[in-house]
Amino acid sequence: MPSHVLENAESTQRPGKRLPSLPVALSALTASVLALSALMYSIAPAFYTGDLRAYVEGGRLLKEPGLYTSLFPIGDGGTLIPFIYPPFAAIIFAPLQLVPLPVVAIGWSVATGLALWTSIWLALKLVTNHRLTTSSQVTISLLWTAAALWTAPVRHTLYEGQVSVFIMAGVLVAVYIRSNTTSGIIVGLLAGLKLTPAVTGIYFLLRRRVGTAVTAAVTFAATIAIATTISPQNTFDYFLGGGIASVPERVGGVGTVANQSLRGTLSRFMGHDAGQGTWWILAATALVALAIVAIYRHRYDDFVPLIIIQLTTCALSPLAWSHHWVWIIPLLIWIMHGPMRHTRVGKILAALWILGTVAWYVELMLFVQTSNYQYDRPLWQSIGGSAYVLGLMLVLVWMCIASPPVNTSARAPLRTRSPQAGLTSSNT
Numbered sequence: 553m554p555s556h557v558l559e560n561a562e563s564t565q566r567p568g569k570r571l572p573s574l575p576v577a578l579s580a581l582t583a584s585v586l587a588l589s590a591l592m593y594s595i596a597p598a599f600y601t602g603d604l605r606a607y608v609e610g611g612r613l614l615k616e617p618g619l620y621t622s623l624f625p626i627g628d629g630g631t632l633i634p635f636i637y638p639p640f641a642a643i644i645f646a647p648l649q650l651v652p653l654p655v656v657a658i659g660w661s662v663a664t665g666l667a668l669w670t671s672i673w674l675a676l677k678l679v680t681n682h683r684l685t686t687s688s689q690v691t692i693s694l695l696w697t698a699a700a701l702w703t704a705p706v707r708h709t710l711y712e713g714q715v716s717v718f719i720m721a722g723v724l725v726a727v728y729i730r731s732n733t734t735s736g737i738i739v740g741l742l743a744g745l746k747l748t749p750a751v752t753g754i755y756f757l758l759r760r761r762v763g764t765a766v767t768a769a770v771t772f773a774a775t776i777a778i779a780t781t782i783s784p785q786n787t788f789d790y791f792l793g794g795g796i797a798s799v800p801e802r803v804g805g806v807g808t809v810a811n812q813s814l815r816g817t818l819s820r821f822m823g824h825d826a827g828q829g830t831w832w833i834l835a836a837t838a839l840v841a842l843a844i845v846a847i848y849r850h851r852y853d854d855f856v857p858l859i860i861i862q863l864t865t866c867a868l869s870p871l872a873w874s875h876h877w878v879w880i881i882p883l884l885i886w887i888m889h890g891p892m893r894h895t896r897v898g899k900i901l902a903a904l905w906i907l908g909t910v911a912w913y914v915e916l917m918l919f920v921q922t923s924n925y926q927y928d929r930p931l932w933q934s935i936g937g938s939a940y941v942l943g944l945m946l947v948l949v950w951m952c953i954a955s956p957p958v959n960t961s962a963r964a965p966l967r968t969r970s971p972q973a974g975l976t977s978s979n980t
């Protein structure tokens with residue numbers, strides 16, 4: 553997406569440069585959806601959606617012990633995968649078994665697209681501090697959605713039928729709204745669905761929304777209580793019986809290039825599973841230190857801590873498939889619309905992220921590797937398979953070094969509306 557198109561609505565209009573009209577944006581989104589749908593159907597005519605099938609099957613075993621020891625067939629039945637989410641997730645997914653899987657898959661894909669647009673809409677609101685007009689907001693969000701559909705994290709989410717985009721949208725809604733109670737309930741429910749959204753509590757503590765963090769913790773505890781009432785043995789197996797700790801071993805493939813985590817990156821360089829030993833601790837400490845400094849440098853920007861916390865958590869997870877990296881989309885929105893949007897380094901980093909995610913990079917690297925369980929590989933494959941982690945570290949280093957413009961380091965929360973309610977502000 554040309555940079556002048558994205559910046560045009562945020563600054564004084566320049567002769568000869570205009571934001572595309574709404575019909576053009578709608579046409580671009582329609583063409584993007586149709587083209588990607590045709591491509592994905594040609595790859596998987598039977599709606600592969602492997603993870604979605606595991607969600608449905610997990611709901612079937614909800615009341616029976618064995619939810620975390622069973623393997624579920626996906627695709628043509630030759631591949632078996634486990635259910636690795638908290639038992640509360642199986643409760644949420646249970647009604648899906650009442651609907652034919654093809655219908656569930658289509659509905660899931662449509663809902664994912666709507667959640668993606670919602671995420672982009674909210675990210676634009678938070679990043680631009682309401683300095684876009686409604687028409688510009690609609691047009692730019694549609695253009696972003698059309699482009700974001702082709703990034704690897706979103707493609708992978710759609711292909712697998714994953715929940716990553718839903719979780720991102722839910723977190724952004726919780727950050728955007730003002731009610732501490734509602735925000736906390738949303739994050740607590742999301743943590744009950746998948747544990748990683750719980751780190752959003754750190755963000756709320758940093759923004760002094762203690763009530764939100766407490767409500768999220770209480771709500772998460774309530775999801776455990778509900779799961780214990782409905783399926784006590786499975787709940788025990790997950791939280792106390794080693795279910796959480798055994799996820800990497802049950803899923804397998806830590807060394808595969810699809811695993812864009814810090815552990816996967818180190819494992820491919822070391823030639824064996826690095827686990828969480830000395831080298832991982834040193835690398836994780838360096839990554840967390842960069843994140844802390846970057847958050848401090850941009851402490852008056854409400855949005856920066858959110859994306860840093862989410863992406864750093866993703867990198868620190870034992871397994872981080874490409875669909876876990878959907879937070880790259882809000883990061884790109886911040887780089888291209890936020891206070892650092894005019895910096896040369898920011899534009900270069902955005903271009904590299906776009907190139908690395910829109911290109912079929914991870915998919916191509918998967919064809920090169922011999923096996924998902926291969927650790928020892930040529931150096932160029934180890935470097936190439938580390939793109940997301942190395943890209944995140946580059947962004948964090950840039951955030952640590954580059955100073956945000958003085959007039960954009962406003963102490964007022966980003967959700968505060970500009971009294972002028974126009975296209976421009978002192979930030980542009």
